[in-house]
Amino acid sequence: MAKRIDVSGLSAYYGNHRAIEDISMTVEPRSVTAFIGPSGCGKSTFLRTLNRMHEVTPGGRVEGKVMLDDENLYGPGVDPVAVRRTVGMVFQRPNPFPTMSIYDNVAAGLRLNGTARRKSELDGIVEKSLKGANLWNEVKDRLNKPGAGLSGGQQQRLCIARAIAVEPQVLLMDEPCSALDPISTLAIEDLIGQLKERFTIVIVTHNMQQAARVSDRTAFFNLAGVGQPGRLIEIDETQRIFSNPSVQATEDYISGRFG
Amino acid sequence: MGHEMSETLTQDALPASSLSPLAHRRIPRWAPAGIAVAAIALGCGVGAAAGLASHLQWGLISLLLFVGLTYGITAGVEGRRQARDRVATSLVWACFVVAVVPLYSLLQTTISKGVKVLDGNFLTHSMGGVITTQPGGGVYHAVIGTLEQVGLASLIAVPVGLLTAIYLVEYGRGKLAKVVTFFVDVMTGVPSIVAGLFILAFWIIILGFGYSGFAGALALAILMMPVVVRSTEEMLKLVPNELREASLALGVPKWRTILKVVLPTSIGGILTGVMLAVARIAGETAPVLLLVFGNQLINNNPFSGAQSSLPYYVYEQYTNGNDASFDRAWAAALVLIAFVMILNLVARGIARWKAPKTGR
Ligand SMILES: Nc1ncnc2c1ncn2[C@@H]1O[C@H](COP(=O)(O)OP(=O)(O)OP(=O)(O)O)[C@@H](O)[C@H]1O
Numbered sequence: 001m002a003k004r005i006d007v008s009g010l011s012a013y014y015g016n017h018r019a020i021e022d023i024s025m026t027v028e029p030r031s032v033t034a035f036i037g038p039s040g041c042g043k044s045t046f047l048r049t050l051n052r053m054h055e056v057t058p059g060g061r062v063e064g065k066v067m068l069d070d071e072n073l074y075g076p077g078v079d080p081v082a083v084r085r086t087v088g089m090v091f092q093r094p095n096p097f098p099t100m101s102i103y104d105n106v107a108a109g110l111r112l113n114g115t116a117r118r119k120s121e122l123d124g125i126v127e128k129s130l131k132g133a134n135l136w137n138e139v140k141d142r143l144n145k146p147g148a149g150l151s152g153g154q155q156q157r158l159c160i161a162r163a164i165a166v167e168p169q170v171l172l173m174d175e176p177c178s179a180l181d182p183i184s185t186l187a188i189e190d191l192i193g194q195l196k197e198r199f200t201i202v203i204v205t206h207n208m209q210q211a212a213r214v215s216d217r218t219a220f221f222n223l224a225g226v227g228q229p230g231r232l233i234e235i236d237e238t239q240r241i242f243s244n245p246s247v248q249a250t251e252d253y254i255s256g257r258f259g
Numbered sequence: 260m261g262h263e264m265s266e267t268l269t270q271d272a273l274p275a276s277s278l279s280p281l282a283h284r285r286i287p288r289w290a291p292a293g294i295a296v297a298a299i300a301l302g303c304g305v306g307a308a309a310g311l312a313s314h315l316q317w318g319l320i321s322l323l324l325f326v327g328l329t330y331g332i333t334a335g336v337e338g339r340r341q342a343r344d345r346v347a348t349s350l351v352w353a354c355f356v357v358a359v360v361p362l363y364s365l366l367q368t369t370i371s372k373g374v375k376v377l378d379g380n381f382l383t384h385s386m387g388g389v390i391t392t393q394p395g396g397g398v399y400h401a402v403i404g405t406l407e408q409v410g411l412a413s414l415i416a417v418p419v420g421l422l423t424a425i426y427l428v429e430y431g432r433g434k435l436a437k438v439v440t441f442f443v444d445v446m447t448g449v450p451s452i453v454a455g456l457f458i459l460a461f462w463i464i465i466l467g468f469g470y471s472g473f474a475g476a477l478a479l480a481i482l483m484m485p486v487v488v489r490s491t492e493e494m495l496k497l498v499p500n501e502l503r504e505a506s507l508a509l510g511v512p513k514w515r516t517i518l519k520v521v522l523p524t525s526i527g528g529i530l531t532g533v534m535l536a537v538a539r540i541a542g543e544t545a546p547v548l549l550l551v552f553g554n555q556l557i558n559n560n561p562f563s564g565a566q567s568s569l570p571y572y573v574y575e576q577y578t579n580g581n582d583a584s585f586d587r588a589w590a591a592a593l594v595l596i597a598f599v600m601i602l603n604l605v606a607r608g609i610a611r612w613k614a615p616k617t618g619r
């Protein structure tokens with residue numbers, strides 16, 4: 001199921017503005033990779049190039065290669081829609097569909113894709129996804145209530161359930177806990193620990209402790225200066241990054257000496 | 260010395276009563292209503308004394324007195340900042356009253372004059388065989404005409420308008436979108452008589468078709484389309500981008516995202532806009548005058564032959580210039596208002612029913 005991501009020489013633009021420059025890295029399958037770095041250094045932009053969501057923004061453009069196992073996501077003839085089915089995404093702010101019930105939100109990916117299924121099969125997938133997102137017990141009695149009526153933390157787990165219901169190979173998470181309380185954050189961190197057995201996970205976070213707790217590898221991004229594009233400074237085992245990074249800037253950032 | 264200074268200062272800063280520094284004297288809650296009553300009484304008194312015949316003038320004097328009195332009294336009791344706040348509030352209320360009075364009087368006049376001949380007979384009969392100076396006859400043929408013309412116009416304008424709005428919001432980039440927006444803006448400003456003349460020249464004179472409800476519907480569609488585009492555009496823009504991205508990130512194609520996520524989220528507002536556009540064209544007279552021609556008899560076929568319509572019927576009866584016709588004109592006007600009101604209520608109902616749900 002899970003796949004390896006191999007990025008080489010990737011740059012992303014907003015119109016003429018180059019937001020990230022020449023990024024190369026490997027994301028191991030069945031592991032959690034954390035992206036850290038100061039605000040505006042291009043973590044979200046880079047994350048969104050990994051499932052071709054970057055080009056959804058007007059003027060968004062990408063150069064370089066992203067290999068998913070042995071297929072180039074930016075190769076000729078590759079359908080971005082198919083890419084996004086393989087590489088799922090969870091956003092910073094919980095965004096359940098307001099017109100849909102909890103059940104319909106989880107089933108949305110399958111239903112909207114037009115992959116018609118029998119009701120019993122769909123029921124099974126919804127239950128499995130909600131259990132996978134640690135939300136089943138809280139909502140099993142009100143699956144037909146609107147998804148927007150849940151708390152923020154529950155909504156975020158609903159969005160995770162919605163993302164894993166389509167069985168992607170890779171799950172991208174952009175600051176999934178930044179709007180949540182410590183308990184919901186813990187619930188989602190536990191969840192990430194479980195999900196990595198099935199998926200390749202990439203998570204953007206501003207919380208050093210979180211990166212240290214959940215990730216196997218950590219990538220540090222930085223800006224060369226104001227108006228300059230963001231770059232990958234280093235990527236390594238999380239333990240090494242936090243104890244003995246090979247670049248001074250990483251150590252400065254982690255110990256809070258700048259940014 | 261310094262100690263004494265600070266003590267006097269603090270005492271001055273405190274209000275005269277023994278309230279805390281954050282509280283201050285307030286006028287009682289009934290005061291605004293009291294001031295309003297006093298202002299109206301005074302306004303009427305002044306008006307009567309000055310011998311002003313028009314009650315409108317009495318009302319305006321009362322309004323001015325109301326705003327002035329509010330300011331004076333609150334400034335005296337509560338201070339100037341509060342007074343300004345209250346003046347703003349009372350101005351808003353005054354404007355509300357000014358806006359509602361004509362509406363109310365219009366409704367009241369139409370209802371009181373319209374109910375005279377409005378009955379089952381009036382709604383189910385045409386003007387066939389009725390001598391215009393005699394009572395009798397009805398609006399059935401005009402209701403049929405309005406329903407068919409407005410229905411046909413909606414059938415043309417709503418799909419085109421919706422698709423245009425979707426193009427502009429979801430796909431439109433660059434030159435073409437700008438050109439389309441420009442033309443929609445221009446079309447918004449087209450007077451209804453011009454739309455009517457355009458169809459007259461194009462459909463009836465050049466292409467040689469006769470007068471018909473459909474010709475009128477074409478002109479009405481021209482008037483309706485920009486309204487639908489504009490209101491739909493605004494509603495689509497209100498849909499948060501996050502929802503589109505959430506759907507796209509699930510691997511849903513863009514067209515399905517629009518169909519299944521964007522449109523359902525905004526359908527309430529879109530329908531309200533469409534209903535308002537329908538209400539707008541339901542009252543158009545000029546294109547009907549030019550293109551549908553008017554008819555005393557029932558013509559169920561909108562594609563051939565002259566028809567009538569409610570606004571045209573009102574105009575026609577009014578120009579007859581006798582009491583029986585005046586009564587019929589008022590009754591038809593009431594039917595038209597009721598038609599538009601029902602449409603609005605339906606739109607509101609649908610909007611509420613379809614609105615995104617947040618309850619638990
Ligand atoms: N839609 C956009 N249009 C134009 N420029 C953008 C857009 N989104 C981001 N940028 C620019 O791209 C650069 C990288 O932004 P990005 O959102 O990727 O940063 P980030 O590392 O995720 O920051 P944060 O930690 O605050 O989320 C910034 O300079 C930003 O101004």
Ligand SMILES: [Mg+2]
Nearest residue numbers: 043044045174
């Ligand atoms: Mg970001």
